Amino acid sequence: MILLTGATGFIGGHVLKVLSEKNLQIRCLSRKSINSGNSNISYVTGDVLDYESLVKATEGVDTVYYFLHMMGKQKEQEKFEVLDRIAITNMVRVCKANSVKRIIHLTGMSNPREKLSHHLASRKEVEEIIKNSDINYTIFRASVIMGRGGAAFEILDAAVRKFPIIPVFNWEKTKVQPIYIGDVIRYLVECLDKSETINRSFDIGCSEILTYRELMQQYAKELGLKRVFIQIPGSWRRVSAFVLGKLAPVNPDVVYWLIESLQNTMVCEPNDLREIFGFEPVSFRESIRKIVESEASK
Numbered sequence: 001m002i003l004l005t006g007a008t009g010f011i012g013g014h015v016l017k018v019l020s021e022k023n024l025q026i027r028c029l030s031r032k033s034i035n036s037g038n039s040n041i042s043y044v045t046g047d048v049l050d051y052e053s054l055v056k057a058t059e060g061v062d063t064v065y066y067f068l069h070m071m072g073k074q075k076e077q078e079k080f081e082v083l084d085r086i087a088i089t090n091m092v093r094v095c096k097a098n099s100v101k102r103i104i105h106l107t108g109m110s111n112p113r114e115k116l117s118h119h120l121a122s123r124k125e126v127e128e129i130i131k132n133s134d135i136n137y138t139i140f141r142a143s144v145i146m147g148r149g150g151a152a153f154e155i156l157d158a159a160v161r162k163f164p165i166i167p168v169f170n171w172e173k174t175k176v177q178p179i180y181i182g183d184v185i186r187y188l189v190e191c192l193d194k195s196e197t198i199n200r201s202f203d204i205g206c207s208e209i210l211t212y213r214e215l216m217q218q219y220a221k222e223l224g225l226k227r228v229f230i231q232i233p234g235s236w237r238r239v240s241a242f243v244l245g246k247l248a249p250v251n252p253d254v255v256y257w258l259i260e261s262l263q264n265t266m267v268c269e270p271n272d273l274r275e276i277f278g279f280e281p282v283s284f285r286e287s288i289r290k291i292v293e294s295e296a297s298k
């Protein structure tokens with residue numbers, strides 16, 4: 001039995017779709033009550049901030065997919081890192097109590113040599129709690145995930161589509177290695193059967209390293225949009241977050257914290273993923289084409 005957390009979210013939703021095509025028993029943890037139309041999929045109501053609600057959810061479970069973050073907590077803006085710590089501590093404790101064998105997690109990529117933003121420092125802390133739990137784990141770390149519904153992608157999309165003149169701030173030269181959602185989901189699902197991935201963490205990204213300015217330029221080019229970029233000194237974080245929080249279909253608190261993370265390099269450390277999984281993620285341009293094609297076919 002697999003317990004999928006975050007099943008109503010971007011990553012969990014995609015993983016659920018692929019898992020549901022396999023003959024696996026999947027239990028989804030959700031804060032809302034949801035009925036499943038598939039005999040292999042069930043829903044259990046629970047909240048990772050409430051330990052007791054996790055006890056039943058993890059009974060008989062071998063593997064937990066942990067796809068959660070607390071950045072969207074409006075009234076507890078300053079405390080999302082505290083909530084993320086409570087949530088993963090609850091999950092690890094209950095997994096031990098119910099003898100769960102493995103936790104599979106997706107988190108944000110970060111460079112250990114840099115001072116991390118609030119969001120990335122919190123992601124790192126969650127990762128370390130999982131690693132130190134004595135439960136087997138597989139952890140993937142991604143930067144911008146290219147796919148409709150992903151917070152970072154939606155912010156990029158809104159910035160490029162809505163503004164003919166795009167201001168770029170002191171993060172314009174920060175390097176990033178994006179990845180297509182389809183490739184992320186392949187890693188997350190296929191690792192289930194790959195024992196070589198147990199107790200390992202992997203950075204995942206396409207083969208190109210881009211600056212944030214190049215990311216926007218290439219995205220505009222692929223969409224056939226002529227855009228002018230103007231460099232403005234400083235970070236203008238609050239103003240950018242306010243404007244993009246209104247334009248992108250993303251919780252404004254999440255926009256705020258992700259914009260802070262634009263200062264942090266997100267480039268993959270070398271690894272043996274190609275040998276283990278036998279595929280390379282698609283290029284950045286190809287990921288844009290796939291998104292555009294999938295939208296055109298709807």
Ligand SMILES: NC(=O)c1ccc[n+]([C@@H]2O[C@H](COP(=O)([O-])OP(=O)(O)OC[C@H]3O[C@@H](n4cnc5c(N)ncnc54)[C@H](OP(=O)(O)O)[C@@H]3O)[C@@H](O)[C@H]2O)c1
Binds near residue numbers: 009049108141145151
């Ligand atoms: N999106 C990206 O570009 C990206 C990039 C790198 C890494 N990641 C990582 O991927 C993971 C998943 O992110 P995402 O983009 O899929 O997030 P998301 O779309 O915002 O989904 C978050 C999920 O968490 C659930 N949730 C929130 N609070 C909860 C609680 N207290 N108890 C139970 N469930 C709760 C939400 O369920 P409700 O329906 O109940 O709200 C939702 O299903 C995170 O670890 C993130 O760091 C994402």
